[in-house]
Amino acid sequence: MTRSIALSSLIFASLVTLAGCKREAPAVPAASDVAAPAKIVDSARISASDSEPGNWLSTGRGYNEQRYSPLDRITTGNVASLGLAWTYKVDVDRGAEATPVVADGVMYTTGAYSIVYAINAKSGELLWKYDPQINRAKSGNACCDVVNRGVALGHGKVFVAAFDGRVVAINAKDGSKAWETDASDGTGRTFALTGSPLLIGKRVLVGSGGAEFNARGYVSAFDIDTGKLAWRFYTVPGDPKKPDENPALTLARKTWTGDQYWQQGGGGTVWNGMAYDPETDLLYFGTGNGVSWNKLERGEPDGDNLFISSIVAVKATTGEYVWHYQETPNDNWDYDACANIVLADVEFQGQPRKVLLHAPKNGFFYVIDRTSGRLLSAEKFAPTTWATHVDLKTGRPVVDQKVADWSKEAKIVAPGPFGAHNWQPMSFSPKTGLVYIPVQDVASLMAPHKAPGFDNREGVWNIGGDLPLPDDDKVIAQIAGSLKGRLVAWDPIAQKQVWSQTHANIWNGGTLATAGNLVFQGTADGRVVAYSADRGEKLWESPANSGVMAGPVSYEIDGEQYISVMAGWGGVFPLIGGAIANYAKVRPEARVLSFKLGGKASLPAPKNEVVPLPELQALKADDKTLAHGAELFLGACAPCHGLNAVGGGVIPDLRYLTPDKHAIFAGIVAGARSDRGMPSFAGRFSLDEVEAIRQYLIKRSHDLKAALDAQAAPVAAK
Numbered sequence: 001m002t003r004s005i006a007l008s009s010l011i012f013a014s015l016v017t018l019a020g021c022k023r024e025a026p027a028v029p030a031a032s033d034v035a036a037p038a039k040i041v042d043s044a045r046i047s048a049s050d051s052e053p054g055n056w057l058s059t060g061r062g063y064n065e066q067r068y069s070p071l072d073r074i075t076t077g078n079v080a081s082l083g084l085a086w087t088y089k090v091d092v093d094r095g096a097e098a099t100p101v102v103a104d105g106v107m108y109t110t111g112a113y114s115i116v117y118a119i120n121a122k123s124g125e126l127l128w129k130y131d132p133q134i135n136r137a138k139s140g141n142a143c144c145d146v147v148n149r150g151v152a153l154g155h156g157k158v159f160v161a162a163f164d165g166r167v168v169a170i171n172a173k174d175g176s177k178a179w180e181t182d183a184s185d186g187t188g189r190t191f192a193l194t195g196s197p198l199l200i201g202k203r204v205l206v207g208s209g210g211a212e213f214n215a216r217g218y219v220s221a222f223d224i225d226t227g228k229l230a231w232r233f234y235t236v237p238g239d240p241k242k243p244d245e246n247p248a249l250t251l252a253r254k255t256w257t258g259d260q261y262w263q264q265g266g267g268g269t270v271w272n273g274m275a276y277d278p279e280t281d282l283l284y285f286g287t288g289n290g291v292s293w294n295k296l297e298r299g300e301p302d303g304d305n306l307f308i309s310s311i312v313a314v315k316a317t318t319g320e321y322v323w324h325y326q327e328t329p330n331d332n333w334d335y336d337a338c339a340n341i342v343l344a345d346v347e348f349q350g351q352p353r354k355v356l357l358h359a360p361k362n363g364f365f366y367v368i369d370r371t372s373g374r375l376l377s378a379e380k381f382a383p384t385t386w387a388t389h390v391d392l393k394t395g396r397p398v399v400d401q402k403v404a405d406w407s408k409e410a411k412i413v414a415p416g417p418f419g420a421h422n423w424q425p426m427s428f429s430p431k432t433g434l435v436y437i438p439v440q441d442v443a444s445l446m447a448p449h450k451a452p453g454f455d456n457r458e459g460v461w462n463i464g465g466d467l468p469l470p471d472d473d474k475v476i477a478q479i480a481g482s483l484k485g486r487l488v489a490w491d492p493i494a495q496k497q498v499w500s501q502t503h504a505n506i507w508n509g510g511t512l513a514t515a516g517n518l519v520f521q522g523t524a525d526g527r528v529v530a531y532s533a534d535r536g537e538k539l540w541e542s543p544a545n546s547g548v549m550a551g552p553v554s555y556e557i558d559g560e561q562y563i564s565v566m567a568g569w570g571g572v573f574p575l576i577g578g579a580i581a582n583y584a585k586v587r588p589e590a591r592v593l594s595f596k597l598g599g600k601a602s603l604p605a606p607k608n609e610v611v612p613l614p615e616l617q618a619l620k621a622d623d624k625t626l627a628h629g630a631e632l633f634l635g636a637c638a639p640c641h642g643l644n645a646v647g648g649g650v651i652p653d654l655r656y657l658t659p660d661k662h663a664i665f666a667g668i669v670a671g672a673r674s675d676r677g678m679p680s681f682a683g684r685f686s687l688d689e690v691e692a693i694r695q696y697l698i699k700r701s702h703d704l705k706a707a708l709d710a711q712a713a714p715v716a717a718k
């Protein structure tokens with residue numbers, strides 16, 4: 001009995017953020033300093049990014065985060081001859097979510113566990129590597145893999161927001177550490193950094209994640225020379241016995257009830273998606289869900305719960321609140337407002353408007369006046385049932401509670417928590433006026449906990465409900481078949497789809513639009529694809545050996561235009577959604593792929609290991625113990641090892657645990673394999689609880705064997 005799974009050892013998480021900055025006097029001599037081996041990247045250069053189309057200086061290229069390249073050597077007419085210029089294999093085969101940045105011939109990117117790479121962008125040769133040595137015992141400190149969404153460049157340094165909560169400044173020249181600082185709030189709560197930082201002036205802006213783990217959301221601004229905290233904006237109110245950290249929180253507190261919210265951290269984490277407008281000095285960021293997802297389990301039957309699931313604008317120099325727009329008041333569905341934010345200057349109803357474009361998990365495409373925060377329009381860009389529409393007079397969604405309120409009884413809600421559009425970045429082409437969105441049709445069954453008295457625990461997912469998934473393989477296949485990924489070209493002014501391309505799976509990559517009338521996107525089934533931007537015709541594709549989630553970039557060296565993207569399957573879908581994601585049979589090989597016209601480099605053959613189902617352990621637990629084990633598994637183990645203990649191909653499928661691992665199971669749970677990325681749960685569970693989890697896994701191994709035997713039977717009969 002064999003079964004093909006991809007074996008890859010480790011885990012990580014990431015994010016993407018962007019911003020824009022105002023032209024300001026450069027703090028260092030720039031063009032005149034001929035002795036410098038490379039020019040200094042600063043806010044002025046990022047603000048004027050269109051004047052140097054050959055570079056990609058900040059995650060979203062410019063502060064407007066449009067992810068649009070003005071380069072046009074690669075066109076609809078010649079893209080068919082695009083080939084690999086080089087590839088670079090990163091250390092850890094876990095989710096690769098970083099958008100590389102490219103400055104003056106050097107690419108800077110990150111892989112799993114926040115490892116930073118500086119690569120010759122013409123040849124693919126490694127210049128230096130910086131490994132922040134994340135404690136892998138803490139690999140479970142984020143919901144969604146040990147990923148990282150990339151670095152910020154500035155004034156000779158490279159900034160990474162490391163998974164374990166440190167912000168590290170690295171000298172761009174040689175990869176040595178300049179400084180590091182702790183970005184935690186000092187409470188000891190579980191949180192993680194996965195997003196790319198943003199350079200604004202002489203500061204680096206960093207958000208944080210962990211709203212599934214009782215984190216409190218905030219954005220921090222650190223001085224780039226010293227690492228000293230300049231300001232911090234908390235997104236939800238804290239301990240009422242202490243003064244509110246900013247005046248906006250005093251107003252926000254009125255939208256919460258009781259004490260549970262601040263005792264549990266509150267959520268509203270800024271784990272992705274920042275943008276900046278240098279003209280107004282406004283920094284825009286999106287906030288995540290509350291703790292817990294289930295509004296009743298966080299004691300909030302109807303409060304708006306500011307500023308969760310909102311776009312917030314603050315002054316970048318001071319962190320002072322300016323405006324907010326809450327996309328999902330009283331969020332009950334994990335509708336993080338953390339998808340990337342795009343700024344554009346457009347004509348709206350005959351008037352020039354400075355707008356903010358956003359397509360968050362909740363399924364509505366928002367056009368917001370970014371100077372005032374006023375909602376201009378909001379329409380559904382994907383199947384969406386939780387609200388009928390957004391009332392433009394009040395700016396509020398009209399929620400269909402009958403359809404969508406799962407806090408007391410199970411409901412199928414669209415979109416589900418994977419989101420109609422998650423962190424995979426969308427792009428905007430000023431040439432076509434269209435936004436290119438990696439859309440997902442993802443209705444999900446959401447259900448309150450079966451057992452009364454939800455137990456909020458530090459260090460595990462506290463979503464306040466179950467994500468029930470039937471363990472019948474045929475039903476799983478049906479669900480997998482119903483999840484559709486699409487690349488959608490969206491007209492943000494008319495609020496309608498112009499074209500779309502359907503993919504085999506959800507969890508496809510971010511997009512890049514170019515002046516060559518092209519849109520590039522990697523896919524979950526392991527390809528990099530180019531389409532015409534105006535009509536959506538597929539013109540080219542290349543294999544990637546791995547699912548691709550990250551956003552591509554474009555740059556130019558010596559008259560040649562390159563398209564680069566990180567391949568590397570991982571993140572929340574293949575981890576928690578293993579049983580569904582498994583249908584794609586995607587590998588997690590993580591590498592940078594860089595293409596150019598006439599490129600002749602080749603991709604190494606994909607790994608494909610076949611692992612047999614080991615000898616089964618005896619099942620000794622009764623039904624009650626198994627149910628308890630299943631519930632514990634859901635909170636602590638399923639986020640990485642998959643619902644129903646079915647792996648998605650990135651990290652080990654625990655139904656395949658070998659007898660020697662069963663023998664030391666309690667030790668593994670307590671951290672014995674933390675060097676391999678298995679988090680330590682020491683002290684979190686009693687020995688009886690650990691054994692209940694193990695018995696549940698044994699049951700799932702027996703279930704698998706029965707299913708494989710049933711499949712094999714007709715073949716054997718032939």
Ligand code: CA
Nearest residue numbers: 288289334336
């Ligand atoms: Ca979330």
